[in-house]
Amino acid sequence: MKFTQFLKTKGAIGAIFMGIFYAVAMLGIFLPGYSAIPGNIDKLPIAIVNDDAGEYGAKIADQLQKKLPFKKIETDVTNKKALKDLEHNDLALVVHIPKTFSKNVQKGETPSSIDFTINEAGATTVSSSINSVITAINNQFSTQFSQQTAQGILMNVNVPKEQAAELAKKIETSYVGNVVKINEMPDGMNNNMLPMFLTMAGYTGAMIGAMQLVGVFKGSRGKASKTRLFCYVQLTALLVAVISSLAGTGIAYLINKPSGSLFFSVLGHQILNYMVCFNFTAILIFLVGEVGMIFNLPILLIQTLANGATLSRDMMYLPYKWMSYISPMYYSVQGYFADLYGSISASPYIWSMILVGAVAMLINIIIVAFIHKPIPVEESSTEADKLKNSTEPTI
Incomplete structure (x- = not known):
């Protein structure tokens, strides 16, 4: 194989495209966003x-x-x-x-x-x-x-x-x-950035999880109904949310040492953050498949500026400000600020996260119900054997 032939392969073309796309996306999102400062x-x-x-x-x-x-x-x-x-x-x-x-x-x-x-x-x-x-x-x-x-x-x-x-x-x-x-914070940049890092850890894991679990959903079509497979996807995501949130919260407490009385509050917040971000990022993957990840990553980059950890909403340019209203990251970060360091209740931000997650899940249900074509469910070997045995004549 010649080098020119290698360059024409699907993998090489994809690598070239992704390298150019994300260089343009990252610089095109971050540089204008940070120019607000x-x-x-x-x-x-x-x-x-x-x-x-x-x-x-x-x-x-x-x-x-x-x-x-x-x-x-x-x-x-x-x-x-x-x-x-x-x-x-x-x-x-x-x-x-x-x-x-x-x-x-x-x-x-x-x-x-x-x-x-x-x-x-x-x-x-x-x-x-x-x-x-x-x-x-x-x-x-x-x-x-x-x-x-x-x-x-x-x-x-x-x-x-x-x-x-x-x-x-x-x-x-x-x-x-x-x-x-x-509401003074403890010394250390790790404390200032903890709300953002907790949120991004959950968001990134949820985005990768959405790609993998939706892939399993599509690969398992015909083995179970769409409804059952969709429920399996959500239950698996919840299981991952609990396990990953326990790990993430544990590391946060090991390094930052926040108040022990907040442990279950932070843990619950992180589990909710994962599930909301999972359904938010799964929309494009349910809609267009793995290609949806190409769009999910720029959306993630926009939210790193629109989440309010670095810039307040008043300082943001309009595209970032608009994103902050529909972004699960914004409400998660602000909820963490209120819970970890603030003197106000985090409830308004938690309810806003729940609303974003509920709308995202509803959109996913609509996509699965009306866009994914129904496939006849194959009978398992056990069920087929039972059916065969029941129809055999007895002597």
């Missing part, structure tokens, strides 16, 4: 809550609206409501100007503090980007208030020497930007 940071919603009745509070609130690089800024919300929205990741930052801000600035008795509150139980890019913004703003305000305090003090030229140190301290501490973090 930091370009789309201005799309993050924040709230500025001014409880100060004095002039300084209003001025600071106005300056913050002009200086902060965000387009969605809520100002007509209470601090309690804003913090609640922050816990649900409906806001990325809450800036709170306290009641005594102007009073403290004017008297110079104590440092004037503004609270910048962020939620760490969410997309990693959001918390890191917000921290950078807060640092820049605090540096500007610290310089501004130090200058204002210095001007007020220097107007009094007859300052006794014994008060010089105290006045210098007032200038230095005239403004304090207090960064408050809720």
Whole structure:
């Protein structure tokens, strides 16, 4: 066989096609998706809550609206409501100007503090980007208030020497930007990425499992009815879900050591994640066979950006945002954030996963019922022997 003949074989052509296809798919999905960082940071919603009745509070609130690089800024919300929205990741930052801000600035008795509150139980890019913004703003305000305090003090030229140190301290501490973090995560990138890694482990295993089990389903046609084979596929997937989830959860606890009280919650979440992802990825395989894997992998790549572990939904470009609404990975990741690190219930995300899984299973049932042609069921040798024996004449 010549090399040119080898290149014309089905396997060689498939390898060439897949190499080009996935290079284009991966770079074409990841590069545009990640270009949203930091370009789309201005799309993050924040709230500025001014409880100060004095002039300084209003001025600071106005300056913050002009200086902060965000387009969605809520100002007509209470601090309690804003913090609640922050816990649900409906806001990325809450800036709170306290009641005594102007009073403290004017008297110079104590440092004037503004609270910048962020939620760490969410997309990693959001918390890191917000921290950078807060640092820049605090540096500007610290310089501004130090200058204002210095001007007020220097107007009094007859300052006794014994008060010089105290006045210098007032200038230095005239403004304090207090960064408050809720739902803090343990140190280590492995903790930040645990929700995504747990979800992807289940999704990838389910996608490969769907290809293999649907292949068995098609190869077993004629040996049992479509309904029975479909039930076998689902029962086998459930068995794999339990075994693989036990292994995955065990490794997560061995390395990350989350709270022991969450073990069964994480295990149940992982089993559900596998089953939902199994039916989600099985749709294309039931529909077009193994060729469906060509499309399943780009869909997986899109979801690695659309799952909300790195980017919040507000920062995503439209194709990724649309995918996040139908993606089982998005709801799984957000559910893990809430369960492992958050202070809110994971139930809304769990129910959303169940809905996605139920719709996916219904689509698979429709495909099997109406697209897969019925094949007569062959009688097993045992059943044939029984039938033969029952029809033989007795002597």
